[in-house]
Amino acid sequence: MGGASEAVARVSERPDVVTHEGAPAASAPARSAAAGWKVLPIVEGLVLITALLLPLVLQDYLTVFATRVVILALFAISFDLVWGYAGIMSFGQALFFGAAGYGVALLARDLGVTSILLILPAGALIGLTAALLLGGFLLLGRYPSSVIFVSLGTLTGSYAADRLARGWYYLGGQNGIPSIPSLSLGSIDISEGPVYYYLALGILVVVYLLCRFLVRSQFGLALAGLRENEQRIAFFGYKAQHLKAIIFAIGGTIAGLAGSLYAFHEGFVWPNMLGVVFSTQVVLYVLFGGSGTLIGAVIGTVIIEGVSFWLSDNYRDVWPIILGVLLLLVIMFRPLGLISFVLGERERVGSFGKAPKETPNAAP
Amino acid sequence: MATSFAAAFEIVSFGAIIVLVVLGLGIIASMMGIFNFAQGEFVLLGAYVTYLASAHGVPIWAGMIAAPFVVGALGFVLEALIIRRFYAAPIVAMLGTYALGLIIRESVRGLIGGFYLTVPEPIGGSIDLGSIHISAWRFTIIVITLLVMAACYLLLARTSFGLRVRATLENPALARASGISTPLIYGATFAFGAALAGLAGALIVPVFSLFADLGIRFLIQGFVAVMVGGVGSFIGPVAGAGLIGTLSAALPWVMSPVVADVLVFVLAIAFIKFRPQGLIAGRGV
Numbered sequence: 254m255g256g257a258s259e260a261v262a263r264v265s266e267r268p269d270v271v272t273h274e275g276a277p278a279a280s281a282p283a284r285s286a287a288a289g290w291k292v293l294p295i296v297e298g299l300v301l302i303t304a305l306l307l308p309l310v311l312q313d314y315l316t317v318f319a320t321r322v323v324i325l326a327l328f329a330i331s332f333d334l335v336w337g338y339a340g341i342m343s344f345g346q347a348l349f350f351g352a353a354g355y356g357v358a359l360l361a362r363d364l365g366v367t368s369i370l371l372i373l374p375a376g377a378l379i380g381l382t383a384a385l386l387l388g389g390f391l392l393l394g395r396y397p398s399s400v401i402f403v404s405l406g407t408l409t410g411s412y413a414a415d416r417l418a419r420g421w422y423y424l425g426g427q428n429g430i431p432s433i434p435s436l437s438l439g440s441i442d443i444s445e446g447p448v449y450y451y452l453a454l455g456i457l458v459v460v461y462l463l464c465r466f467l468v469r470s471q472f473g474l475a476l477a478g479l480r481e482n483e484q485r486i487a488f489f490g491y492k493a494q495h496l497k498a499i500i501f502a503i504g505g506t507i508a509g510l511a512g513s514l515y516a517f518h519e520g521f522v523w524p525n526m527l528g529v530v531f532s533t534q535v536v537l538y539v540l541f542g543g544s545g546t547l548i549g550a551v552i553g554t555v556i557i558e559g560v561s562f563w564l565s566d567n568y569r570d571v572w573p574i575i576l577g578v579l580l581l582l583v584i585m586f587r588p589l590g591l592i593s594f595v596l597g598e599r600e601r602v603g604s605f606g607k608a609p610k611e612t613p614n615a616a617p
Numbered sequence: 618m619a620t621s622f623a624a625a626f627e628i629v630s631f632g633a634i635i636v637l638v639v640l641g642l643g644i645i646a647s648m649m650g651i652f653n654f655a656q657g658e659f660v661l662l663g664a665y666v667t668y669l670a671s672a673h674g675v676p677i678w679a680g681m682i683a684a685p686f687v688v689g690a691l692g693f694v695l696e697a698l699i700i701r702r703f704y705a706a707p708i709v710a711m712l713g714t715y716a717l718g719l720i721i722r723e724s725v726r727g728l729i730g731g732f733y734l735t736v737p738e739p740i741g742g743s744i745d746l747g748s749i750h751i752s753a754w755r756f757t758i759i760v761i762t763l764l765v766m767a768a769c770y771l772l773l774a775r776t777s778f779g780l781r782v783r784a785t786l787e788n789p790a791l792a793r794a795s796g797i798s799t800p801l802i803y804g805a806t807f808a809f810g811a812a813l814a815g816l817a818g819a820l821i822v823p824v825f826s827l828f829a830d831l832g833i834r835f836l837i838q839g840f841v842a843v844m845v846g847g848v849g850s851f852i853g854p855v856a857g858a859g860l861i862g863t864l865s866a867a868l869p870w871v872m873s874p875v876v877a878d879v880l881v882f883v884l885a886i887a888f889i890k891f892r893p894q895g896l897i898a899g900r901g902v
Contacts, residue, residue, distance in 0.1 A: 413882040420875030577720035
């Protein structure tokens, strides 16, 4: 977090802001500095327009693939919230994704529930519950948990769930649960294709906007502080552990939503969905695209899945190696991901909240 | 009597394997503060070197001796080129070493395909004690594990190299001021940890056979063992590994294997939550 002057400058990017002490004079240079076109809305708009037009130009089997990417992008956003914004390394995000997938698959198999009005809330609820339990256990407590403990704890949770699903006959063992019926709304079946695509895209857009609001709110500011310097946030009087548990639960909810969509889209669930494979996959998406920007998570997912789909015919064996090399290069030389090629640091950090309650005069 | 002895041998032998795998991981985590996600792939590389030796007609034991040197040398190079950049940020180090592990694992997968390749045991047959037969190779692994543990302990506790390593761990600035080349020490420590992983891979490949995900199988167990034992000392991770390995091998004898598998992890995480410093707290050897 910057000093007081920077905070004023950020706030005054908004024309409607009225600051108290001599605001016009103080913010005039800042405003001119902040003027000029913004990259982020342009990138977001371009991505949205492309996504909206995509099914019109794609063949059917590619639309099915694009739907999968959209759902995975939703999953990537859930991880980005937790890691990119709050600095909690959740190496087991797939636990929530897969648990919701398995949960709704069981609902469909054993109880015959396929209504979208029940399935999506159920998936989100499973994700939320799992995240509350695991996050509450790992993050809360008398002593703050170390970053290492949280990351290894989530990783272990995901791995253990994977092993459990593999060995449990009720969950289908190695094969998972096959042939899930399609999602329905009343008497209409929502099967894969353009309809499912727009459904997933609609959910993605809504979740994206909600998250965008969330990370730009005062809560988001506290999260950013948490990521940069947890101790200082604690000294400011925030309950750092509670903030972490809340964002972890929100991330779990979104991952659960994505998992239930994914299960019905693919028509089956299998143990990898819970385990280390998906958990690390989502880390790759977000790091590659750019953690700490929501659109970076989406772009990373699209690029990695897109290239992997494109290469899968000829270079299936080499692709994971290339992916590893690219990831290593990004971590070493572009820690903010691909999005940082077009997005400036200032815009990535952005501004928070509505009008300031009072001019920040806390010492830097 | 015979069954319980066989079970006990099985448990001890698996515990020894976990200790062997965790040794390198623990040394790197304790002495350098890095949780090396590529450690599993160093194990895999050690196994692969041994396999290559046996496939080309070189005696297997020669491959097993070569494996730690090859993997250690690779570790030294990787430390100098890549790992060195990550010391300040433990999470970034995890991600970076994960990427490194991904590269190694997928390269090996490309080389061997999706197969399970068997490597014969250099010491075959079994040791007969009356009516009880125990695998000679597994027994050898236990012996070698004990020897390696003792050697590591002596190296860290009794030699001047060990003293420098510990000095670098305790206070890098003071160590540098005293004329110790800390980058070199870090490089050597990482190479040593990698070499131990290579040795572990070489020794266990006859038992588990060679496949690309061999390393992953042990990585998470290894991390949990290090955390349970306590980061910061040499003895801590070893004790943790002994405990986790023994539990993982012993619990399936008394309950369903699936439950046992998960229970070990749950118990371990709960233990770490309430005793973050681990079984053996404190720094030193």
